[in-house]
Amino acid sequence: MEHVHLAAEEDDLYSGYNDYNPTFDSEELDNDAGFQQAVRTSHGRRPPVSVITDGAARPMTAVRAAGYSSAMTRGSTFDPLGQSKGPAPPLEGKSEDTPDEKVKILEKKVNDLIEESCLAHGHGDLQLSLDRAKEAGRKERALVRQREQSGNADHINLDLTYSVLFNLATQYANNDMYAEALNTYQVIVKNKMFSNAGRLKVNMANIHFKQKNYPKAIKLYRMALDQISNSHKEMRIKIMQNIGVVFIRMGQYSDAITSFEHIMSECPNIKTGFNLILCYYAIGDRERMKKAFQKLICVPLGIDEEDKYIPPNVSTSILHPHYKALAEKFIMTSAKLIAPAIEATFAAGFDWCVDMVKSSQYVELANDLEINKAITYLRQRDFNQAVETLKTFEKKDSRVKSAAATNLSFLYFLEKDYDQADRYADLAMTADRYNPAALINKGNTVFVKKDYEKAAEFYKEALRNDSSCTEALYNLGLTYKRLGRLEESLDCFLKLHAILRNSSQVMWQLANLFEMLEDPHQAIEWLMQLITVTPTDPQVLAKLGELYDSEGDKSQAFQYYQESFRYFPSNIDVIEWLGAYYIDTQFCEKAIQYFERATLIQPTQVKWQLMVASCYRRSGNYQKALETYKDIHRKFPENVECLRFLVRLCTDMGMKEVQDYATKLKKVEKMKEIREQRVKSAREGSARGTRREGSASSDSGHSSHGTSAKGERLSAKMRALPGSNEPYEASSQRDIDASYVDPLGAPMERPKTAAKKRNEEDEFADEELGDDLLPE
Secondary structure (H helix, E strand, O other): OOOOOOOOOOOOOOOOOOHHHHHHHHHHHHHHHHHHHHHHHHHHOOOOOOOOOOOOOOOOOOOOOOOOOOOOOOOOOOOOOHHHHEEEOOOOOOOOOOOOHHHHHHHHHHHHHHHHHHHOOOOOOOHHHHHHHHHHHHHHHHHHHHHHHHHOOOOOOOOHHHHHHHHHHHHHHHHHOOHHHHHHHHHHHOHHHHHHOHHHHHHHHHHHHHHOOOOHHHHHHEEEEEEOOOOHHHHHHHHHHHHHHHHHHHOOHHHHHHHHHHHHHHOHHHHHHHHHHHHHHOOOOOHHHHHHHHHHHHOOOOOOHHHHHOOOOOOOHHOOOOOHHHHHHHHHHHHHHHHHHOHHHHHHHHHHHHHHHHOOOOOHHHHHHHHHHHHHHHHHHHHHHHHHHHHOOOOOHHHHHHHHHHHHHHHHHHHHHHHHHHHHHHHHHOHHHHHHHHHHHHHHHHHOOOOOOHHHHHHHHHHHHHOOHHHHHHHHHHHHHOOOOHHHHHHHHHHHHHOOOOOOOHHHHHHHHHHHHOOHHHHHHHHHHHHOOOOOOOOHHHHHHHHHOOOOOOHHHHHHHHHHHHHOOOOOOHHHHHHHHHHHHOOHHHHHHHHHHHHHHOOOHHHHHHHHHHHHHHHOHHHHHHHHHHHHHHHHHOOOOHHHHHHHHHHHHHOHHHHHHHHHHHHHHHHHHHHHHHHHHHHHHHHHHHHHOOOOHHHHHHHHHHHHHHHHHHHHHHOOOOOOOOOOOOOOOHHHHOOOOOOOOOOHHOOOOOOOOOOOOOOOOOOOOOOOOOOO
């Protein structure tokens, strides 16, 4: 505080400001000897002034901006970066002649070839992939020689050599060149410089498995297993699973069971559990089948730790859809496999499986198993039990109820109980209006009642719910065909053909529609496509023959009719056409074999036997013709045509029996006249009765027309037979006996259904049983 000066009241606060200090007098600096000495000393130590190329003196202070000078010479420009000097000279390129550069270039080429090989394999071009792998091998060997020549043999890139050899072996195996692949793998495995190369023995074992050399495959799998440490648990499990599969192929189920049981105890998974059940089923061990099934349904789905915190209302199947679907498929297949074997009856076995599934994480599969139980009843032809089983689902949730009702509708439809089929189709639609199978079944029940417009509406609704429903599209095309809307039907089947490229049913319908549209050339084209899919279908070949015949191409028609006869020698239409063809071409001897076969097929039809006799007579073998006519007379003593030819032949051959046959002929002709008179009288009496009624109603008109048509058919039959002075020719196709039923029916007109193929033309495809279930 002693240094603090307190101003007294009498002190002047502003005193001293006007006092002059001579030190700050700049005017006297020139006369200040000390200052001048300091200036001279400092000036002597200054650096010399530098001159910039543009003539301006370099500034001594850092205040000015670099490159700027207020004293620039006349004509100079502002160029702080020196760009006025021109571009910089190009960099000198590295010489590729040095050994190191050559090595680097070769390494890059080898890596590029390996990459190209892998990409080609990914695109499915196996040959190109192999060529690139071979070229990479050649380049890699050139690279090794280059290193050796440059004295860098110790710096060989082992990873690159391994990659080249491994890729080459893989591509050999992909191209089924197993010997070369094994040799290449052997080179890798024997080289001690490659670490973990012993694992490739798994690949070698896989090749031996493909070659069905199972003992060698097991040996290599076990060698690979010995070289893999226990820390690689997942790989060891996969190798043991392969060993078990090989034992199954060898039929050594006990050894396979040992491998699978070890896996299920260490790291259980769905595939191994399923294979274990198959092994127990193969040896017939009921109790162990049950235990294995229980283990299978307890296999965890592999949910991650984070998934455990997902709310319970979110299904884990959404997170793991593929694995979940695979697990359900294996469980369903296992249940269907072991159900008949684990209990006295398959029903009891199914019930046990259902109970086990209900208490597991796959509880939703229980209903599907129950439906499969009904399907099994159906396969055993036990329709009543199948129906009873499906009826138990009527009070279940909507999805299961809809599936069961759909199957019930299908069953009743097969039994032609259309009322019940319609009832359950309605029930299925009520439970799930968006079920396309239920809509199809409803449309089918309406279709059989010939309400085609309404049926088309149901099929359209099914397509709106599921645009990929081929059954609905097929049935819609048939419905339009029945309605006469051929263009719309054609459009449906063309769309269906785009989905089902190799469907014989669709191709047949397209050919038939083009034939109805009077476009035989298009019909022939579709049938030609069809025989590439079903080359041995006699109905298709016969249809091609018919179309070519209608076009006047007899040679092509003959070829296809002949092929049809070769595959199915019992089609009476084909037999008749071929016989008539040989008669027209004056080869009656060849026609005989076809008419003889027709005689075997229809022994009660006299026309075929008359054709045989006529062929013998035309070919000049009168003796054989006479014997044939006599045999016909014994079987058909009242046949007028046979007697006429007997009289004619006996007369020509001068035989004594001519008088007997002439007498019989007169008697038969007289009886024939009497019958014709009776028919004529009956027809006239019917006509008089109609006129007496004085009614011109449509019913009477139809009845009269039917009687007249019947009479016309009778007279047509009589006129079709040859007279005494003309040979017997082949009758037209319409004269074939209508009672004859083609054993094959009309297979191509019918749709494809899993349960049954119906015999009616333009039948519609019913929904398959169990459509909503997992595939078997």
